[in-house]
Amino acid sequence: MNPVIETILNHRSIRHYQDRPLTDEQVKLIVQSAQAAATSHFVQAYSIIGIKDPARKQKLAELTGNRHVGTCGHLLIFCADLNKHKLAAEMEGTDATATLQTTEKFMVALIDTALAAQNAALAAESMGLGICYVGGLRNHLPEVSELLHIPEYVLPLFAMTIGYPADPSGKKPRMAAEHVYYEETYPENADDLKKHLQQYNEWIQQYYKERTNGKRSDTWTGQMAQFFKEPARAYMKDFVQKQGFDKK
Known part of the structure; x- marks a missing residue:
């Protein structure tokens, strides 16, 4: 069994973290790993918002109902994003609205985002960090979107807490x-x-x-x-x- 498979099979959700932030280099590598994921037709229909500000993390902890959102070493918000594609069409003199609003392109954005997030999770865990997906981000999306300045054609899907495990959970x-x-x-x-x-x-x-x-x-x-x-x-x-x- 190789180290990649060992990392995959050892996954568990971590909700208790040490008071220790990630370095900029760690965050960069995690994001680059996310970007290396497969993407439909090279669309890359996602964006990742990193949250360092303690006050914003705490507000998101309240909105998600998850305390560890406010105490993790770094917080990532994964968003389905077709806004860039709207802008790309405008730059080329094309109106892409009819296509952007289809269920098929919505599914492309969801899948692209999920694939990128799982790559990010594996990269973080390979560094000895712990992660937890937080679907509670969708509890109050209007408030989350206002807090994060989310435009049209962007949809926050879930958060990911990342940090040094303080109390590793069972698998x-x-x-x-x-x-x-x-x-x-x-x-x-x-x-x-x-x-x-x-x-x-x-x-x-x-x-x-x-x-x-x-x-x-x-x-x-x-x-x-x-x-x-x-x-x-x-x-x-x-x-x-x-x-x-x-x-x-």
């Missing part, structure tokens, strides 16, 4: 590979899938029992049933379209 067990990798076609037998999920429930229960000395023993399917029980962030579609995305 949550993922589903067995055969539960997520299928050859040729998706499995048709729902009962077989449920058997796999029941086995996974047992692993997750054991993980929580050991981690909490028996105080917690919930299952994965129980967590997912609760998570998907009620729609969240119901304002999202309207806000996404307000920013110019996914209108057609």
Whole structure:
């Protein structure tokens, strides 16, 4: 097993950091690694906003509901960005509005951003740093966008806290590979899938029992049933379209 795969397999979310900022060189390398990710048609439909200012980090911690956003060594905000492409079209005397607003280009921007972010995460972890994705950034996107001066055709998707781990967390067990990798076609037998999920429930229960000395023993399917029980962030579609995305 090579060091790259070891880094990938050792991933866990870190939410407690030492009071130690990243160096400019570390941030530069993480961003360059993000830029090295694959991108559809060389579009590079993302931007990354780095947050150092303690007051702004604290405000984002409040908006996301995540304390570690304010205490990490460095904070990155990953944004789907088609604003540059609007400007590129204007520079060439072209109106790209009809294309920029399609669901397809929205998906391109989402995928490009996610690929870049994962490269950034791996680069940070390879340096001995810890990271945590923060989807709570989408709790209050209008306020986040105002705080970060976000223009039309740019959409903040998630934050990433980065820093030196103060209290490394346990590694949550993922589903067995055969539960997520299928050859040729998706499995048709729902009962077989449920058997796999029941086995996974047992692993997750054991993980929580050991981690909490028996105080917690919930299952994965129980967590997912609760998570998907009620729609969240119901304002999202309207806000996404307000920013110019996914209108057609």
